[in-house]
Structure formats: structure tokens, C-alpha cells
Amino acid sequence: MVGTVPRGQWLRRSGRRSTGIRDGTRMVIQTVKNRPWLYVLLILPVIIVLGIYLPLANRLPDITATHWSSTYPDGFTRTGVLVPVSIGLSIAGAIIGLSSLAQRRKPALLLALLFIGSLLSWTTAGVFIGSVVPTALAETPQTAVIGIWMLPMAACTLVSLVPLWICGVYQSYSKQVQEERQARINRGQGLAAPAPRGTQGADGTEFSETMKAPWWLWVLGIVVAGAGVFMLLEISMRPGAKEWTAAMIGLATCLVITPLTFGLCLIRVTITEQRIRVASAIFGFPLRTIRPGEIQSVTSTEIDPMAWGGWGWRFFPGGSAVVLRRHEGLAFELKNSSRFAVTVPNSQRGAEQLNALMQKNGSC
Template sequence: MLILLFLPIAVIALTRTLLGDSLPSITATHWSDSALPDGFTDSAVFFTASMTFAILGSLVGWVSLYLTRKPMVLLGLLFVGSLTTWTSAGVYVSSSVPTALAGDPTQAVAGPWIFASIAATLVSLVPLWICGVFQQYQLNRQNKRRDRLAQARGKQPATAVETSPVVPVEPGQEFSETMNAPGWLWLLGIFMAGMGVFMIAMNASGGGDTVSLVMGIAFIVLLTPLVFGLARIRVTIAGGRLRVSSAVFAFPLRTIDVKDMESVLAEEIQPMEWGGWGWRFFPGGSAVVMRRHEGLAVELKDKRRFAVTIPRAGQAAAQLNALINQGR
């Protein structure tokens, strides 16, 4: 985690060292419609500013890791810090390298180097994923410690939680239920859509550059549908399978055959126990977590796990366990 947070600082320093005297005193830092740059910055100032933002972002991300009792604040600061430090490194590399290669800042061509900036932005999301894994590891370790203490005192650890009333079901009966994400995820989708439209419109009016156009298209075509697709999910049990999909765009998130299940429990799903909010992947399993809510915790025969927050989790668990027992 710390390596990812502080690596951009090393990337900027290494890039400047390798470029050496080949980097002119002025660096091309902005490209619009033309392949040639239309914005320039003093190279020393640009290096100092990039390094400063990278250091500040790394420190913010580092400090956020200590806020384990405030997970939302932790994730927010980690996102801001990681995005700041990696974006700074991406912008520095994608500007200084083509400038050094051209020799003349006015003739610098961004070309494929713009993808360094895009790649850096995507890498900035990795610490958020690792954070969920880290939180899960910490929680598992705490749970094991509590279990050992409970056994030492001659007690059994309490794991049952209250869920929706269970209605008797037949193994062949179909189950279907939907779950809404919190309002902030809908707002995030609206924000991403707005950012995409803004970037594309800015480029169309001549005020943007190739990077903003590519980012705008990515926001509209990829990120916005993904966020809105996860804002409402549908869980169905039919044909001997558990299927989790987007209730907005209908794209599948996870399908599990009953024959691959070892057991299913209805329990309270806490986001930080399962890698965070949203569609999560972590070593040993995955989850679709909308909020802290009742849901299904599925143990698979290959020792992996899957969880999904859903109303009437008790009824879904009873139906899946009936199907599991029927197949044995």
C-alpha cells in the first residue's frame, strides 16, 4: 500500500534524472486540437509543482490509513491522496518526455504519451482496492482473537444476526429481489456523466485537448454506465443458479451454480469485511455490497467466498440450502 502511494514521487524523480540535459528549460504542458502544444511552463517550476503535489498526495493517503474507525473518511482521503499523487506523476511524464524527445518545446508531440497520464489515473484506484483487502484482513484477525478469547472463557462466539422473516419455500421456487445503493452512488454517476459531457463539449469548442477528449469519452462510455449499473442490483435464484446482475442495464455481475456451493448463510454484510462498497474483488472471493445490510454469504467448495446485500436474505439462504441438500 505505502509503496503504491509513494511510488509516483520516485517516478517523477527518476524521469527528471533520466532526461537530464535533454529536457529544455521550457516544458510543453498543454495540447489542444493541434498536434503541437499551445501551453508551456518553466521546467524547474513544473518539476517542483509536480513533486510537491505528489508528496502532498502521498502524505494524505498515508495519513488516511490510520483512520480505521472512520471508514468513509479513510476511503475519501485515500482516494484524494492517491489520485493527486498519481495524476501528478502521469502529467509530468506525459509532458516532459515528449518535450525532451522533441528538443524544441514548440515541436513536442504528445502522441502515445497521453496514455501515461490515463494509466496513472487508473492506477490511482488500486490503493482503494487494496484498502478493502487490508481492512478485511484486520477484521478477520480481530475476529479470530475474539473467538480465541471466547473459547478460553468457555463461551461460543455469537455470529447470528437478525434478518428478514423466513417464509417456507420449495427448492424449485424462483426468488427475485432488488437492492438500491445509497444516494451518494447515484450522485457519483450524475457527476461522472456531467464531467464526461463537460470534457467533450470543452474539446468541441476548442478549449480542450486530446487527453480531455479521451477522458470524456471514457467517463460517458465506461464509468457512468458502470456506476449507474451498480446503483441498483437484482438477485435471482432460478434454474439451480444464483445470479446477481444490474437491475438498470442488466449486465451480469456474478452467477454461481448451486453445485459449486458448500453452504449459504443469511447474515449482516458489513462493507469493510468484504473489501468495501460496490462490486469488490479480493483474495479469496468477491462481493457486491450496497451498504451495511442483511445479505447472503456464500461459501464455495473451492474455499472462495461471495457476498451480496439483499432484502429477504433469510428466504434466499433457505432456498439455496434446500437446493444444496437436494443435490447431495
């Protein structure tokens, strides 16, 4: 007689448990946050494309300006091809993005599909806005002017990254990958898992350390500043040139990027009883300020730029970082479920001081 075995008994007999352990590997079920907003962000590009096309359908000529050389178009596409392709791509992007939300046990696949779907649908909406609207407003496609419509095109590209920020998966997945990587290193070296550093009391002195950027960041700042000087000379010597507007935009960009680049060449991390402040040691502008009450945990560890979004002042889904090189630093887990890291010398002493400060505040 063949009978059925209850699922719980089968798990026990087969050596598997329903606690998230499978074949010696921990299964982490990812929790997707802000699902209603994700649905809205993934479906909205389709609504935008249809909402723009339907009222302008009768005003569109047979061809639509789709590629621009500075202000005026230099490339065209048949409207009968552009419209259905745009609608189809926006719908395809929405479907890909929505399908990603079902990948709870495969965070890497979830993030990849969510990024591809959101980028596809929002980029399509941006291109559609920047093509159809200027063409419909102009007398002919050849006289269309992109002008201010470049702004919604750029905005659509930026909005496409929002789902990755608000889903909350990247943060937990990145932390899991780092923990597994460190565990493999420890096993390969025959070491036990290291206890978090920074659990001892601080010596009571104020922590203030300065971190210097590698030489190439200084060179980058000089190059950007040189480009700004060149554009300034171009504007002053050729005020009536057609490229004057582009030069003005380039100059404004250099004026913003130059102090930011040089400001990151030297940073200072200061820890007091009231706050942890990361600021530019050259210009003094703050990069991040954290109150002790906002910290869940802090450790001294090696900061790998590739694990924290790259070099410089980085923002990524679920956190941010100020990373100047591969170096020791402080890694924060905050109570709002975000993360932060900063490269700084003598990070172990900083972590000890922060943990002592957190214990003191917790006992008060």
C-alpha cells in the same frame, strides 16, 4: 545455580502456548501470497525511471515540463532536481514496500506500508514518464505535448494497487476484523456466538429477490446523465472550441457511467441449481455469476458497506461486493480464497437454499 529453561517448558509455566494465543488475544500470522510478483512490482518502477533517463539524458534540456494544462505545459522543474528526486522517491517507495512484507504479525501495518510504498514508486514512475519523454521529444520544453503519454501515467497509478490485490492479506485481515467486531458485540450484549444461518434445507422454490438502491444513487444517475446532455450540446454548438477534445472525453465517460449507475439502482439476485446470478434488474447486465461448486460457505448476515469497500459495485483486494445500503444479505467464502457479498431481502431463505444445494451436490 542458575539454569536455562527450555522454551516449551517456559511457555507452559507462564501460561502461554505456542498455538497463536497471547494475552487472551489470538495472534494470526499472515501469509503473503505471490511474493515473487510482489518483488517484481515493487522494484520495476526503479528500473523504469532509470531505463527512461539513461537513453534520454543527453536530449534533456535544463528544465523539464512537469505540469500540464490540457495539452501543453504550464509548469516546469529543473532537470537537475527532477531526475535525482524521481530516482530517490522510486527507490524509497520500493524499500517501504519491500519492508512491509516482513510484517507478518501486523497485517494493518503490512497493508499500509505496501500501499504507501507501491503508490509512491509507481506514481513517481508515471510522473517521470509523463514529464521526461514529452520534453525530450519536443524542440523546447514549452512546446512539449502530453498527448498519449497520459495513458502510461494513468496506468502506473492503477498498477500501484495491484500488490494489495495479489498479496492475499487484505482478505484474511478483513475477515478477522469482522469476526472480532461481531464477537465484541456479542460479548457486550451477553450473547453467545451466533451459529451461521442458512443450514436448513430449502423449500425447493427458486430464489429471486430484488434490491432497490437508496434515493441518492438515483439522483447521482440523473446528474451524470444531465452532464452528458450538457457536453453533447457543447460539442454540437461549439465544434471548433479548444475544449472540444475534453468535452468528447467527458461525453464518452458519461455514456459509460450513466447506464452503470442506473443499472445499480435496482438489482436482482436469482438462485437456481446451476448458478447464483446477481444482475441489474433494469438493464439486465450481469454483475456476478457464481456456480455452486465454487462456494466454500455462505451465510445470511448484515452487510456493512464500510466493511465491504463502500456502496455500489465494489472491487477490493481479495474479493468484490454489490452493496446498495446497510442491509441483510449473503456473504460468500469461495474456494479460490476470495469473498463476495450482496445485499438482498430474505437472505436467510437464500442461504438455506444454497446450503441445501451444496449438501445435495456434495452427496452426489
